[in-house]
Amino acid sequence: xxAMSKLASLNPATGELxxxxxTTPTDALPEYFRKAREAQMRWxxxxxxxxxxxxxxxxxxxxxxIDQIAELISLENGKPRFEALAxxxxxxxxxxxxxxxxxxxxxxxxxxxxxxxxxxxxxxxxWPLGTVAVISPWNYPFLLPFGEIxxxxxxxxxxxxxxxxxxxQIGLKIQELFELAGYPTDLLQTIFGDGSLGSAxxxxxxxxxxxxxxxxxxxxxxxxxxxxxxxxxxxxGGKDAMIVLGDADLDYATSAALWGxxxxxxxxxxxxxxxxxxxxIVQDFTRLLLEKVTKLRQGNSADQQNDLGVxxxxxxxxxxxxxxxxxxxxxxxxxxxxxxxxxxxxxxPTIITGPKIEELDVYNEETFxxxxxxTTFRSVQQAIExxxxxxxxxxxxxxxxxxxxxxxxxxxxxxxxxxxxEVVYTAGLPETPWGGVxxxxxxxxxxxxxxxEFVNVRHIHRPRSMLFVFKSPWWxxxxxxxxxxxxxxxxxxxRSLTARxxxxxxxxxxFVQFIKKEKRL
Ligand code: NAD
Numbered sequence: 001x002x003a004m005s006k007l008a009s010l011n012p013a014t015g016e017l018x019x020x021x022x023t024t025p026t027d028a029l030p031e032y033f034r035k036a037r038e039a040q041m042r043w044x045x046x047x048x049x050x051x052x053x054x055x056x057x058x059x060x061x062x063x064x065x066i067d068q069i070a071e072l073i074s075l076e077n078g079k080p081r082f083e084a085l086a087x088x089x090x091x092x093x094x095x096x097x098x099x100x101x102x103x104x105x106x107x108x109x110x111x112x113x114x115x116x117x118x119x120x121x122x123x124x125x126x127w128p129l130g131t132v133a134v135i136s137p138w139n140y141p142f143l144l145p146f147g148e149i150x151x152x153x154x155x156x157x158x159x160x161x162x163x164x165x166x167x168x169q170i171g172l173k174i175q176e177l178f179e180l181a182g183y184p185t186d187l188l189q190t191i192f193g194d195g196s197l198g199s200a201x202x203x204x205x206x207x208x209x210x211x212x213x214x215x216x217x218x219x220x221x222x223x224x225x226x227x228x229x230x231x232x233x234x235x236x237g238g239k240d241a242m243i244v245l246g247d248a249d250l251d252y253a254t255s256a257a258l259w260g261x262x263x264x265x266x267x268x269x270x271x272x273x274x275x276x277x278x279x280x281i282v283q284d285f286t287r288l289l290l291e292k293v294t295k296l297r298q299g300n301s302a303d304q305q306n307d308l309g310v311x312x313x314x315x316x317x318x319x320x321x322x323x324x325x326x327x328x329x330x331x332x333x334x335x336x337x338x339x340x341x342x343x344x345x346x347x348x349p350t351i352i353t354g355p356k357i358e359e360l361d362v363y364n365e366e367t368f369x370x371x372x373x374x375t376t377f378r379s380v381q382q383a384i385e386x387x388x389x390x391x392x393x394x395x396x397x398x399x400x401x402x403x404x405x406x407x408x409x410x411x412x413x414x415x416x417x418x419x420x421x422e423v424v425y426t427a428g429l430p431e432t433p434w435g436g437v438x439x440x441x442x443x444x445x446x447x448x449x450x451x452x453e454f455v456n457v458r459h460i461h462r463p464r465s466m467l468f469v470f471k472s473p474w475w476x477x478x479x480x481x482x483x484x485x486x487x488x489x490x491x492x493x494x495r496s497l498t499a500r501x502x503x504x505x506x507x508x509x510x511f512v513q514f515i516k517k518e519k520r521l
Contacts, residue, residue, distance in 0.1 A: 007192050009169045012078035012345060013300040013310045019169060024191035026200035029160075032189050033204050036131040036158035039186040044128045044156035048104050051154050055100040058150075058181040059093060069173060073142050074301045076169050078310040078345070079264050081301065087263070088143040091428030095147050095446070098430035103154050106448035107455065116489075119468040126455040128156030130207035135198050135221070137213045138312055139267045139368075141167035143428070144235075146174055148210045148445060149188060153178075155454040158187050162201055165194040166313055199224055206230065208454075212269075215366075215439050233443030233453055235435060237366040238269045238394030241387040242423065243377075243409065244285060245400035246278035252421070253399045254289040260397065260423030261372040262296065262349045265311050269440075270395040270417075270424045273367055276386050279376040286335065286353065286374060293336050293349050310345035311369060320347050320369040323362040330356055337370065358386070366392065380405070384412045393437035397423045416440065471520035473511065481518060485510040 009018045024032075043051070062069070066089055073084035112122040132152050136145035145161060152159045163171025175190040191197060195217065202209060202224045211221050212235040225232045242260060244253045260272030277285050301309035311317060324338050337350030353374040357363050363373045377383040387396050395417040398406040403420065410418035416436040417426050427434045433444040444450045463469050473482065488510065491503035514520075 007165055007168055007194075009076055009167075011075055012312045013302065018076065021168060021172070021192050023193040024197060026197060029191070029200060029204045032160055032191065033131055033206075035186040036160060036189060039184050040128070040131055040156070040158035043153075043158070043184055043187055046156075048107055048154070048156070051156060052100050052103040054181065054183060055096045055150065055154060058177060058183075059096040059100070061177050061180045062089075062093065062096070065177075069142065072173055073170055074309070076167050077138060077141055078301050078312050080306055080309050081304060083264055083309070084142070087425070087428060088140055091430070092143050092146050094428070095143075095150060095430040099150055099154055099451075102448055103451065106451050107155065112459075116492075119464055120461060121464050122459060122461045125458045125460060126155070126452070127458055129454060129456055131158040131160060132208045132210060132454070133201050133206035134159055134161045135201070135209065135211045135213065136161075136163055136171075138164035138166035139264060139269070140427075141170040142174065144212050145171065147430070148212075149174065149178075151445065151451055152210070152454050153183070153187060155451060157207070157454060159189070160201060160204075160206060161188060161190045162193065162198050163190065165192070168192050202228075202230065208233065210445070210453075211235065218441060233435075233445065234441030235269070235443070235445070236394075236439060236441035237368070237392060238271070238436065238440050239273050239364065239366050239390050239392040240270055240395045240397070240415075240424075241274045241276055241390070241413075242272045242397045242399065243383045243387055244275065244277040244281070245380075245383075245398070245402065245405070246280045247401045248278075248281070248285075248399045249401065250281065250284055250288055254285060254292055256397070256399055256421070256423050257289055257372065258292050258296070262293075262308060262370050263424065265308050265347065266349075266370040266372075267312060267316065267368050268424060269368075270427060271368070272372060272397065272423055274363060274387075274390075275372055275374045276377050276383050277374060278383075279378055282374070282376045286351070289374075290335055290351060293351060296349055298346060298348065308349065308370065311347050316369050317345075317347060319367060320350075320371065323360070323365065323367055323371070324350065324352070327352055327354075327357075327360050327362045330354075330360055332357055332360060332362070358389075364390070380409060384409055388412075388414045391439045394440035395419065395424070395426070395436075397421075414438065416444075470515045473514045473518075473520075476521040479518065481510070481513070485514070 006020045007023050008020050070081050070084040074081040107126045110124040134145050134148045149159050171190050178188045205228045209232045215236045218234045218236045222232050296307045298308040299306045321340050332352050332354040335351040337348035347370050349370040357373050357375050393415045396413045396415045397419045398409050400406050406420040426432050430446050433447040433449050435444040488507050491499050
């Protein structure tokens with residue numbers, strides 16, 4: 001692939017050219033890394049308390065521009081302005097607040113309780129990775145990279161950020177916010193280009209790659225990273241299941257399915273794409289969901305009355321059409337939507353079902369568009385099996401009035417997150433970990449646990465006091481006495497308390513001999 005010299009930002013609703021920017025030449029990347037390294041050395045020398053405090057300045061700068069940022073996200077990505085506000089910017093503000101508060105505590109040195117070696121102490125200390133790469137998609141073009149950048153920088157790293165080539169203006173906006181908030185120059189550097197620039201970025205050997213995007217690209221990134229042994233964090237696609245139990249409130253369940261399936265026009269990694277409904281209620285559920293779908297207003301995101309914006313790019317239309325063409329040919333029932341039009345952007349919300357639905361791509365492959373596929377189950381066990389019959393494992397939801405049954409089901413689901421009587425939204429909760437299993441990737445972000453993805457862990461092991469510094473009994477030379485003493489140690493692991501107590505006097509005596517008489521080399 002030849003790198004483009006200009007990158008266009010288009011309004012997906014109209015195709016209008018919004019702005020152009022020069023692509024970043026790949027031969028400029030070494031200089032980006034050099035500058036990042038210098039900035040990172042100075043930044044990481046600051047105590048984490050100060051680095052975390054900087055987040056409140058960033059929050060203030062953002063709060064001053066909330067409406068403009070929401071407008072830009074809506075314009076460049078095509079989602080309704082309300083979705084930009086509620087689903088990207090509010091979680092981003094919450095994320096800043098959360099990490100400003102918890103980062104200093106989350107990365108404090110951590111003592112490890114010792115077992116056999118009670119005379120020694122261990123602790124974990126954390127240190128930054130260095131210069132990391134953040135490579136992100138276009139569907140949540142603000143929140144996803146912003147969260148990773150905030151976590152990376154607060155933990156003392158520098159970031160080279162490659163936003164999606166589709167939504168690079170929003171990437172540039174993130175860069176501007178950090179600059180306005182007074183972060184050191186070069187700590188965050190944004191580069192502009194397509195996948196070829198992304199792969200050139202990996203060749204510069206960042207300390208870690210935080211990638212969010214498709215499975216296909218995730219595999220390429222992991223293969224390229226493997227050549228340099230670069231660790232990767234992969235947030236990939238999903239085919240998320242919603243299980244609706246027989247006791248569910250139908251009005252609630254259908255509203256959850258409606259928003260879960262069609263917000264951001266279904267272009268959400270955690271979208272509800274498969275609905276598994278108890279057979280006793282499937283007819284009523286489907287009828288009510290259909291009624292609600294017909295009331296959704298769809299169109300240009302500039303019109304604030306619309307519930308669905310436009311899909312962001314042509315590629316999504318091709319997937320939608322290919323899956324629905326196959327489904328039609330296999331006799332699936334398309335209950336609404338599913339109409340292909342020349343207008344490349346408006347894909348109507350589509351509900352699809354039928355006896356063979358579980359065999360079709362529309363049920364098994366990520367659509368990433370406004371399509372939900374409905375199937376049924378008879379027993380709870382069958383619902384669990386059907387939900388787990390997927391190569392993806394990002395999120396699943398359970399809708400029921402029976403919270404304990406929902407919890408039982410949740411613990412059987414092979415996914416990174418289960419929401420009970422909620423859908424989709426926990427990637428917007430900074431205090432909860434986010435990340436999938438299976439083809440949905442690996443590694444967690446958000447939460448105190450997620451912060452650890454951005455640091456190296458250093459284990460420090462030392463004597464409790466200088467009184468306990470003596471040559472270790474396992475050092476050279478090996479002797480019969482040494483063997484007999486160590487052999488006695490095994491008695492400490494016996495189930496019998498008497499056996500354990502009996503071992504003690506000899507062990508203590510022998511170890512004293514070690515220290516006094518059995519000279520180590
Ligand atoms: P994509 O994989 O096409 O692109 C993502 C990013 O990778 C872009 O910036 C792109 O330029 C870059 N890229 C492409 N080829 C590359 C290469 N060879 N080396 C390095 N970088 C490369 O994905 P997309 O279409 O932008 O996003 C949609 C996908 O993202 C969906 O599959 C969706 O499920 C997934 N996604 C996952 C999550 C999650 O949290 N799990 C969140 C959002 C989106």
